[in-house]
Amino acid sequence: MARKEKGDIDLSTEEKIKEAARKVFTKKGYAATRTRDIAEEAGINLALLNYYFRSKEKLFEIIMTEKMQKYFGVLAPVLDDTATTLENKIETIASKYIDLVLENPELPLFVLSELRNNPIHFLSLTPKTDFLTNSEFIRQLQKKRPDIRPLHFFVSLLGMCLFPFLMRPVLQKVANMKDKTFIEMMLERKKLIPVWTKAMLKAK
Amino acid sequence: MARKEKGDIDLSTEEKIKEAARKVFTKKGYAATRTRDIAEEAGINLALLNYYFRSKEKLFEIIMTEKMQKYFGVLAPVLDDTATTLENKIETIASKYIDLVLENPELPLFVLSELRNNPIHFLSLTPKTDFLTNSEFIRQLQKKRPDIRPLHFFVSLLGMCLFPFLMRPVLQKVANMKDKTFIEMMLERKKLIPVWTKAMLKAK
DNA sequence: GTCTATAACCTGATAGAC
DNA sequence: GTCTATCAGGTTATAGAC
Numbered sequence: 001m002a003r004k005e006k007g008d009i010d011l012s013t014e015e016k017i018k019e020a021a022r023k024v025f026t027k028k029g030y031a032a033t034r035t036r037d038i039a040e041e042a043g044i045n046l047a048l049l050n051y052y053f054r055s056k057e058k059l060f061e062i063i064m065t066e067k068m069q070k071y072f073g074v075l076a077p078v079l080d081d082t083a084t085t086l087e088n089k090i091e092t093i094a095s096k097y098i099d100l101v102l103e104n105p106e107l108p109l110f111v112l113s114e115l116r117n118n119p120i121h122f123l124s125l126t127p128k129t130d131f132l133t134n135s136e137f138i139r140q141l142q143k144k145r146p147d148i149r150p151l152h153f154f155v156s157l158l159g160m161c162l163f164p165f166l167m168r169p170v171l172q173k174v175a176n177m178k179d180k181t182f183i184e185m186m187l188e189r190k191k192l193i194p195v196w197t198k199a200m201l202k203a204k
Numbered sequence: 205m206a207r208k209e210k211g212d213i214d215l216s217t218e219e220k221i222k223e224a225a226r227k228v229f230t231k232k233g234y235a236a237t238r239t240r241d242i243a244e245e246a247g248i249n250l251a252l253l254n255y256y257f258r259s260k261e262k263l264f265e266i267i268m269t270e271k272m273q274k275y276f277g278v279l280a281p282v283l284d285d286t287a288t289t290l291e292n293k294i295e296t297i298a299s300k301y302i303d304l305v306l307e308n309p310e311l312p313l314f315v316l317s318e319l320r321n322n323p324i325h326f327l328s329l330t331p332k333t334d335f336l337t338n339s340e341f342i343r344q345l346q347k348k349r350p351d352i353r354p355l356h357f358f359v360s361l362l363g364m365c366l367f368p369f370l371m372r373p374v375l376q377k378v379a380n381m382k383d384k385t386f387i388e389m390m391l392e393r394k395k396l397i398p399v400w401t402k403a404m405l406k407a408k
Numbered sequence: 409g410t411c412t413a414t415a416a417c418c419t420g421a422t423a424g425a426c
Numbered sequence: 427g428t429c430t431a432t433c434a435g436g437t438t439a440t441a442g443a444c
Contacts, residue, residue, distance in 0.1 A: 013427075028321060032235035035420060045429055050421055052427095112370050113317040117232060122377055132378045149389060151379055152396060159367030164359045166316050166370065173326055174336045175355055185353060192356060199407035200400045217409075239438060249411055254439055256409095415440075422433075 014052050016042045021063050026106040029113060030060050064114060064121055071111045074100055079135040086140040086201075087194065090157060094193040097161040098186050108162045144201055153200065160193050218256050220246045225267050230310040233317060234264050268318060269328040275315045278304055283339040290344040290405075291398065294361060298397040301365040302390050312366045348405055357404065364397050 011019065020042035024033050035056050039046040053059040074096045078089050101107055115121055132138065132154070141150035164171065164186060172182060215223065224246035228237050239260050243250040257263040278300045282293050305311055319325055336342065336358070345354035368375065368390060376386060 029233065029235065029317070031233065032321070034418090046420085047422080047430085048428065054421095056420065109317060109320060112374075113233070113313055115373055116313060117236070119373060119377070129378065129380070133380070148396070149392070151375070151381075151389065152393065155368045155371060155375065156364055156400070158371065159363035160360055163363030163367045163370075166367075167359060167362065169319055169323060170316075171355070171359065173323070174333065176333065176337070177355075185355065188353070189356065192352070195407050196360070196404045199403035203399050203403035238436090250438085251412085251440080252410065258439090260438065409444105411442100411444075413441085413443100416438085418435105418437075420433105420435085423431085424429100425431100426427105426429075 013042075013044060013048060016044060017049055017052055017059070018062070021059050022066075025060060025063050026067065026104075026110040029110065067107060067111055068121060070100065070104065071107055076131060079132065079137040082136050086137070086144060087198065089137050089140070090197050091194045093157060094161055095190050097158070098190050101162065101165050102183065102186060105165055105168065108165050112166075141201075153197065156200070157193070157197060160189070160196070164189070217246075217248060217252060220248060221253055221256055221263070222266070225263050226270075229264060229267050230271065230308075230314040233314065268325050271311060271315055272325060272328050274304065274308065275311055280335060283336065283341040286340050290341070290348060291402065293341050293344070294401050295398045297361060298365055299394050301362070302394050305366065305369050306387065306390060309369055309372065312369050316370075345405075357401065360404070361397070361401060364393070364400070368393070 017038065020038045024037050024041055028037075033056075035049055036046055038059075039049050042049075049056075049059065053062070074093065078084075078092050078096070081089065084092070138150045138154070141153050145153075164182075168182060171177060172179075177185075221242065224242045228241045228245055232241075237260075239253055240250055242263075243253050246253075253260075253263065257266070278297065282288075282296050282300070285293065288296070342354045342358070345357050349357075368386075372386060375381060376383075381389075
């Protein structure tokens with residue numbers, strides 16, 4: 001019983017419910033999810049869900065906090081590192097973000113769409129509100145290109161990592177692309193993004 | 205009574221309901237929307253909604269089709285224009301998309317999140333399935349950079365236009381940005397995107 | 409066409425047996 | 427801790443008066 005990542009069988013009931021909740025909530029969103037769906041997915045009874053988590057909302061709050069931390073957690077340690085160059089940071093962010101989302105493909109759409117109507121979730125996000133604007137990363141961007149808002153680069157960088165996942169169903173449909181090809185493409189992207197951002201930073 | 209775009213007052217009941225449905229559906233998504241919300245927003249009775257549109261789902265289908273066409277309608281006429289250069293197409297797409305989404309800020313997140321669980325909506329999208337892969341735009345990209353999948357550029361272009369809107373609440377929160385500033389930024393982007401994509405196309 | 413009232417159904421949550 | 431049965435509340439959709 002060494003491995004306990006996957007085998008539903010040796011998880012505690014509480015963890016089975018959380019695991020099911022992760023799956024269903026991220027796939028369908030809060031509103032479209034029924035507690036019955038989660039119970040079924042977890043292979044337990046509906047009553048147990050309320051026994052362990054009191055309510056749908058409380059359970060959701062737990063999952064949402066988890067996901068928010070995953071989603072934004074990649075950034076925090078990198079942004080403020082004074083020991084790395086700008087190019088270095090870009091490379092790290094692209095690589096880590098793409099790996100993260102390859103393993104959690106529903107993450108970006110889930111977080112962004114749940115955030116739409118519940119800005120409350122921001123509370124579970126960050127201690128200080130200026131972790132981005134007052135970061136080394138932004139300062140480095142500003143120094144390199146004082147003529148362009150640093151946020152322009154920042155948003156473009158994140159967009160290059162995440163937007164393909166948001167468009168994934170569209171993309172695979174209109175380009176008749178298999179899952180395998182999509183994944184290949186995202187791995188290529190890890191190398192492309194540093195090259196592209198470098199070119200963007202120089203472009204006049 | 206010349207103007208009829210805005211004044212709720214001289215719209216037909218049917219149009220009032222559709223207008224309300226556009227607003228509520230795009231803001232909250234299908235599952236989180238209650239027909240009561242739409243009725244109230246339209247200033248009419250709940251029963252009238254079913255009188256005119258039979259069901260919540262039918263009404264949604266109408267709005268969704270509309271939005272899909274807006275969302276993808278920008279692309280079709282540009283992609284296959286053999287009379288314009290690649291640079292030209294990029295500029296046009298960036299400019300048109302940003303203008304469109306500035307006027308319909310909820311559009312991208314709405315379309316992408318509703319598409320997540322209902323690939324059925326693709327039906328209302330396009331006549332031929334290869335309108336992208338077999339387009340002049342893709343051919344031009346391929347000619348310029350045969351060493352890189354054209355889709356990499358395509359996705360990045362769309363991402364640069366649309367991703368800022370998807371991240372908008374996050375962005376405005378962490379950067380403490382006012383609506384006005386965000387809009388300014390998106391207008392700047394119309395000029396930045398052609399410059400950046402040009403640099404990306406050259407980068408080795 | 410528009411309203412009020414209500415039917416029919418669904419969903420989250422709990423009571424209570426085991 | 428786990429289950430079955432059920433309640434309470436809310437939601438879509440319709441019946442029927444005007």
